[in-house]
Amino acid sequence: xxxxxxxxxxxxxxxxxxxxxxxxxxxxxxxxxxxxxxxxxxxxxxxxxxxxxxxxxxxxxxxxxxxxxxxxxxxxxxxxxxxxxxxxxxxxxxxxxxxxxxxxxxxxxxxxxxxxxxxxxxxxxxxxxxxxxxxxxxxxxxxxxxxxxxxxxxxxxxxxxxxxxxxxxxxxxxxxxxxxxxxxxxxxxxxxxxxxxxxxxxxxxxxxxxxxxxxxxxxxxxxxxxxxxxxxxxxxxxxxxxxxxxxxxxxxxxxxxxxxxxxxxxxxxxxxxxxxxxxxxxxxxxxxxxxxxxxxxxxxxxxxxxxxxxxxxxxxxxxxxxxxxxxxxxxxxxxxxxxxxxxxx
Amino acid sequence: xxxxxxxxxxxxxxxxxxxxxxxxxxxxxxxxxxxxxxxxxxxxxxxxxxxxxxxxxxxxxxxxxxxxxxxxxxxxxxxxxxxxxxxxxxxxxxxxxxxxxxxxxxxxxxxxxxxxx
Amino acid sequence: xxxxxxxxxxxxxxxxxxxxxxxxxxxxxxxxxxxxxxxxxxxxxxxxxxxxxxxxxxxxxxxxxxxxxxxxxxxxxxxxxxxxxxxxxxxxxxxxxxxxxxxxxxxxxxxxxxxxxxxxxxxxxxxxxxxxxxxxxxxxxxxxxxxxxxxxxxxxxxxxxxxxxxxxxxxxxxxxxxxxxxxxxxxxxxxxxxxxxxxxxxxxxxxxxxxxxxxxxxxxxxxxxxxxxxxxxxxxxxxxxxxxxxxxxxxxxxxxxxxxxxxxxxxxxxxxxxxxxxxxxxxxxxxxxxxxxxxxxxxxxxxxxxxxxxxxxxxxxxxxxxxxxxxxxxxxxxxxxxxxxxxxxxxxxxxxxxxxxxxxxxxxxxxxxxxxxxxxxxxxxxxxxxxxxxxxxxxxxxxxxxxxxxxxxxxxxxxxxxxxxxxxxxxxxxxxxxxxxxxxxxxxxxxxxxxxxxxxxxxxxxxxxxxxxxxxxxxxxxxxxxxxxxxxxxxxxxxxxxxxxxxxxxxxxxxxxxxxxxxxxxxxxxxxx
Numbered sequence: 001x002x003x004x005x006x007x008x009x010x011x012x013x014x015x016x017x018x019x020x021x022x023x024x025x026x027x028x029x030x031x032x033x034x035x036x037x038x039x040x041x042x043x044x045x046x047x048x049x050x051x052x053x054x055x056x057x058x059x060x061x062x063x064x065x066x067x068x069x070x071x072x073x074x075x076x077x078x079x080x081x082x083x084x085x086x087x088x089x090x091x092x093x094x095x096x097x098x099x100x101x102x103x104x105x106x107x108x109x110x111x112x113x114x115x116x117x118x119x120x121x122x123x124x125x126x127x128x129x130x131x132x133x134x135x136x137x138x139x140x141x142x143x144x145x146x147x148x149x150x151x152x153x154x155x156x157x158x159x160x161x162x163x164x165x166x167x168x169x170x171x172x173x174x175x176x177x178x179x180x181x182x183x184x185x186x187x188x189x190x191x192x193x194x195x196x197x198x199x200x201x202x203x204x205x206x207x208x209x210x211x212x213x214x215x216x217x218x219x220x221x222x223x224x225x226x227x228x229x230x231x232x233x234x235x236x237x238x239x240x241x242x243x244x245x246x247x248x249x250x251x252x253x254x255x256x257x258x259x260x261x262x263x264x265x266x267x268x269x270x271x272x273x274x275x276x277x278x279x280x281x282x283x284x285x286x287x288x289x290x291x292x293x294x295x296x297x298x299x300x301x302x303x304x305x306x307x308x309x310x311x312x313x314x315x316x317x318x319x320x321x322x323x324x325x326x327x328x329x330x331x332x333x334x335x336x337x338x339x340x341x342x343x344x345x
Numbered sequence: 346x347x348x349x350x351x352x353x354x355x356x357x358x359x360x361x362x363x364x365x366x367x368x369x370x371x372x373x374x375x376x377x378x379x380x381x382x383x384x385x386x387x388x389x390x391x392x393x394x395x396x397x398x399x400x401x402x403x404x405x406x407x408x409x410x411x412x413x414x415x416x417x418x419x420x421x422x423x424x425x426x427x428x429x430x431x432x433x434x435x436x437x438x439x440x441x442x443x444x445x446x447x448x449x450x451x452x453x454x455x456x457x458x459x460x461x462x
Numbered sequence: 463x464x465x466x467x468x469x470x471x472x473x474x475x476x477x478x479x480x481x482x483x484x485x486x487x488x489x490x491x492x493x494x495x496x497x498x499x500x501x502x503x504x505x506x507x508x509x510x511x512x513x514x515x516x517x518x519x520x521x522x523x524x525x526x527x528x529x530x531x532x533x534x535x536x537x538x539x540x541x542x543x544x545x546x547x548x549x550x551x552x553x554x555x556x557x558x559x560x561x562x563x564x565x566x567x568x569x570x571x572x573x574x575x576x577x578x579x580x581x582x583x584x585x586x587x588x589x590x591x592x593x594x595x596x597x598x599x600x601x602x603x604x605x606x607x608x609x610x611x612x613x614x615x616x617x618x619x620x621x622x623x624x625x626x627x628x629x630x631x632x633x634x635x636x637x638x639x640x641x642x643x644x645x646x647x648x649x650x651x652x653x654x655x656x657x658x659x660x661x662x663x664x665x666x667x668x669x670x671x672x673x674x675x676x677x678x679x680x681x682x683x684x685x686x687x688x689x690x691x692x693x694x695x696x697x698x699x700x701x702x703x704x705x706x707x708x709x710x711x712x713x714x715x716x717x718x719x720x721x722x723x724x725x726x727x728x729x730x731x732x733x734x735x736x737x738x739x740x741x742x743x744x745x746x747x748x749x750x751x752x753x754x755x756x757x758x759x760x761x762x763x764x765x766x767x768x769x770x771x772x773x774x775x776x777x778x779x780x781x782x783x784x785x786x787x788x789x790x791x792x793x794x795x796x797x798x799x800x801x802x803x804x805x806x807x808x809x810x811x812x813x814x815x816x817x818x819x820x821x822x823x824x825x826x827x828x829x830x831x832x833x834x835x836x837x838x839x840x841x842x843x844x845x846x847x848x849x850x851x852x853x854x855x856x857x858x859x860x861x862x863x864x865x866x867x868x869x870x871x872x873x874x875x876x877x878x879x880x881x882x883x884x885x886x887x888x889x890x891x892x893x894x895x896x897x898x899x900x901x902x903x904x905x906x907x908x909x910x911x912x913x914x915x916x917x918x919x920x921x922x923x924x925x926x927x928x929x930x931x932x933x934x935x936x937x938x939x940x941x942x943x944x945x946x947x948x949x950x951x952x953x954x955x956x957x958x959x960x961x962x963x964x965x966x967x968x969x970x971x972x973x974x975x976x977x978x979x980x981x982x983x984x985x986x987x988x989x990x991x
Binding site for chain 1: 347348349350351352354355356358359360362363364366367369370371373374375376377382383384385386387388392400404407408410411414415418421422425426427428429432433436440443447450454459460
Binding site for chain 3: 038041042043044147151155218219221222230309310312313314315
């Protein structure tokens with residue numbers, strides 16, 4: 001075998017194993033964070049019995065889901081019904097692969113990138129995998145042969161594609177500034193010219209709103225709006241299949257937060273870090289931690305918003321997407337072209 | 346293309362992981378499948394009519410519009426990456442393209458394709 | 463205050479007007495405890511009701527409730543009773559028609575659309591027939607519409623309400639409510655019970671405000687007996703009613719917000735409700751099944767430290783309410799979800815018989831505490847908040863303000879709480895003290911008589927209404943001089959209010975339906991009885 005390919009394979013395998021471990025842990029603990037933070041917001045305790053501070057609660061939940069009864073109702077369209085959770089879970093796990101969580105550094109005599117795949121079409125890869133999610137939801141709802149599932153799936157498909165549009169257009173501004181689709185270049189551009197957050201605030205706000213909608217989080221959680229559609233597209237799912245939808249939602253939140261950080265908040269960049277003249281590994285560690293903190297902030301924002309706001313109505317949601325975000329996103333592109341032409345960013 | 350190999354690898358790993366979780370729970374989960382478990386959920390009563398009927402056309406309208414405008418976004422991406430090199434001329438060209446689409450968008454808006462009730 | 467029941471003057475002129483307009487149609491007139499009952503010929507019913515509604519002197523614009531009574535020993539088999547109320551004139555009238563088995567009587571739905579459900583209920587419970595049968599909904603089972611069951615087991619139908627929806631996409635084309643999943647036949651059960659024995663059943667009407675139901679029922683019995691309770695009992699009853707109102711409105715606010723996705727409000731309201739439940743528990747020994755009132759007074763006096771407990775709550779609650787207010791009232795999403803949603807005009811609301819915050823949201827300041835004060839409400843200072851447009855947002859604002867007014871009333875009640883007995887001093891009505899029962903022959907006999915024989919009411923019929931959290935809660939008692947009512951009819955506000963769901967929800971979106979149900983605030987325990 002080509003030693004180059006062998007090296008890539010080994011390196012990726014190690015990174016992927018590490019990454020899965022981290023992502024699944026973050027996802028598991030996000031469920032705990034969600035419950036503890038919501039409890040804090042709501043003036044109550046939250047889960048605090050399993051392990052110290054309830055820290056083992058996610059583990060207990062995981063075990064519980066494994067042992068839950070799996071119901072496959074006879075009225076569903078079986079192949080699609082079984083495939084749908086996979087279709088939503090797998091892309092959620094893969095999307096993150098092109099996001100750099102730190103700078104490249106020298107490790108074991110190798111130049112190692114703190115990112116699974118450094119590809120030149122990074123942004124497109126993310127959008128491609130992210131839009132896969134809609135298939136999982138639409139097919140889950142349709143194959144369930146249940147009216148609530150169907151309504152949830154239709155709502156969800158319409159919502160996801162509408163906000164995907166706004167999200168896609170808001171990113172254009174970032175690409176224009178960086179002149180590349182590679183996420184490392186985008187981060188590098190921000191390190192050199194300042195965070196995109198500063199110059200492209202409208203784009204950032206559109207992106208953030210769309211990210212909330214894309215992850216089906218309140219105030220945009222209509223596809224599974226419990227008080228209207230019972231459980232929306234996953235009404236007929238139970239056990240591990242149900243928890244896959246759940247895990248995918250949280251994985252998507254993590255990815256969306258990481259993307260917001262990478263595109264608008266300088267990625268792993270820590271302003272003024274080079275002044276400290278830290279050794280390379282230490283500096284890399286600080287930057288990875290900074291990245292984690294930034295992502296953590298957005299994750300907290302997700303939770304905070306969810307437990308504060310009521311839910312939009314369906315037509316209001318569509319109006320916001322098509323009649324507000326979309327035109328504003330187009331204007332934003334104009335604004336960024338102006339910035340770029342004036343060489344301000 | 347070698348850059349893309351890790352993504353493929355991760356895809357395989359994710360499928361294996363998802364399969365393992367599903368398989369494990371099918372093995373460990375103990376299905377009893379009583380009659381109520383297996384009936385479609387419709388708030389505790391038997392469904393009035395089957396779910397797989399024709400459904401309102403509005404949702405499909407959204408899908409159609411999405412395809413139209415997503416193509417716009419797809420054209421914007423390569424343009425955006427080389428915008429610095431294209432300069433004002435590039436902006437003008439794209440403005441014409443988007444302008445044409447915007448006319449279509451306004452037409453849809455006026456005709457009520459974006460309205461829900 | 464204690465003493466005989468003082469009856470207001472009934473609208474006697476109505477009989478003269480009826481006699482003048484429909485000679486021979488008025489078959490009988492009776493007056494009892496300030497209430498007037500007119501028996502009319504069954505064929506004249508529709509004309510008479512139409513006249514009573516449209517005549518500016520009578521102006522009976524609201525049908526309160528319909529009762530069917532079955533008799534075995536008379537020359538007629540059924541009596542159908544229409545309890546009428548006039549908002550502009552603030553007077554009441556009871557209209558009766560008498561039917562033989564097999565007779566039918568016209569439905570009064572053309573006069574008051576709100577007669578729909580009460581008539582169906584009367585027919586189902588007592589047998590008299592009304593025609594025409596209210597029209598079934600149009601058949602929507604074609605095209606791209608979908609028929610969905612919402613409820614009885616759905617997260618936001620507030621219990622076991624079942625709505626069969628016809629949806630065109632997200633738009634609600636038709637709503638067909640099905641009620642009765644919680645039917646227990648309370649009114650029938652009452653016919654075999656002494657008056658005091660029925661008090662626990664009233665706990666289970668609007669189970670979010672049991673104290674208020676206890677008071678409502680017992681006031682009707684006391685009206686029948688013609689007694690008024692001592693001042694201390696009255697003040698405590700008022701406090702119980704207002705505590706129940708705050709607690710019920712808090713639950714409505716919490717669940718209503720939860721239905722629209724604001725989960726946090728729910729927990730904040732429940733924190734406040736917990737304090738209230740501690741207060742209720744200290745007062746009655748239980749949290750929900752309070753059964754606190756007795757004919758002629760109360761089950762027990764206030765426990766030591768209770769007033770301090772209430773005072774402490776009154777100290778902290780307004781701030782907590784302001785916090786909830788801040789979370790929702792100016793919240794853009796909340797306003798978008800409730801403003802202009804489930805709108806109903808004052809005219810339609812009255813025609814349907816809506817009462818309580820649902821009616822006041824349309825701008826009609828109808829509050830039984832004001833129009834027909836009981837338990838000394840006329841001596842308290844409080845406002846009756848009204849809305850303007852009759853949408854869900856107005857109903858929200860009205861209820862929010864009502865909680866503040868309840869705090870005001872509670873505060874006044876605490877200040878004036880007099881010492882003295884909590885029950886009337888009548889050995890035929892009030893149980894003697896236990897020590898006396900064990901030591902004195904006379905009291906032993908009195909105790910024995912009340913427990914075994916019950917309290918016998920005079921022959922007659924009364925209707926008494928209170929302003930419960932959900933609206934006008936009325937009890938109609940027909941007494942044949944026995945220890946139990948011959949017929950009991952509960953006018954439960956939720957049951958009547960729920961009729962408005964079609965007017966409010968059809969044409970809106972599915973999400974609006976949720977907001978409508980939440981803003982109507984139905985309690986199924988009261989709807990189904």
